[in-house]
Amino acid sequence: MLKRYFLTGLLIWVPLVITVWVLSLIIDTLDQSLRLLPSAIHPKTLLGFALPGVGALLTLAMILLTGLLAANFIGQKLVGWWDQLLLRIPVVNSLYKAIKQVSDTLLAPNGNAFRKALLIEYPRRDAWTIAFLTGAPGGDLRNHLSGEYVSVYVPTTPNPTSGFFLMLPKSDVVELDMSVDEALKYIISMGVVAPPPRPYKTIPAKNPAS
Structure with a gap:
């Protein structure tokens, strides 16, 4: 009986703890972007204390703002100019081109990286x-x-x-x-979370010619 209760408790806590750990790791990683800000406008300087998650919010806001600017005609011209500049730099051009091709394939809204x-x-x-x-x-x-x-x-x-x-x-x-x-x-899930069962599709046999 105690073993069953223990396993039930693990099933509740393990996903929760792992989820919180992954989220905290992501937030801590994105918070490192605050080092790029001048100390005068650093959130810790303005607020007087460190506020977890500010770096994540600023990173998301920067990504959204970049996407918004790149969606118009002027932004597309700037992105094209930036791509051409990086493609002219030796060593950097081959690395940037390869990474861009992969990211365009995986992240494009109309992409189809994994088809089936x-x-x-x-x-x-x-x-x-x-x-x-x-x-x-x-x-x-x-x-x-x-x-x-x-x-x-x-x-x-x-x-x-x-x-x-x-x-x-x-x-x-x-x-x-x-x-x-x-x-x-x-x-x-290593085979633990299985997809719902579906009926096996069979092809009906053709009637033999009379």
Whole structure:
């Protein structure tokens, strides 16, 4: 009986403590942006005490203001000029271009970075994992791959931001009847938070010709 109560208490407190810890870590990290402000207008100087979360609010406000300015004609011209400037700097240009391409793909409102949830055999035969369809191989890769291939991203767990990029024959992947969000939750929880069951879709057999 005591064991059941203890486990029930853990199920309540563990998600709460982890959530608070992650939020505090994010706020503390964003608060470091206050170091960029002159001491005369620093919130601690103006208020007389440190106020947690001010850096996070200022960072969010700066991001929103940048997006607002970049949405008009003048802002787009300034962003284009800034991109051209960075692309002219040696070493910086290759790094900035690669990061910008990835961020445009993942963060664009009309983007489709993870298109579908897939089931693939990885890292060996009869061992299965969830992957995400990201597209199809392009460029010179097409000249070296015979048949129809797809590009997939295999995330690690419980941190899906790291993983492996693979190119597989389309016939070797199985499309799952679950959303990308459901698949991500399943991966992050290490299989604990499973998506709701769905009826297996079968293709009706054709009537034999009489």
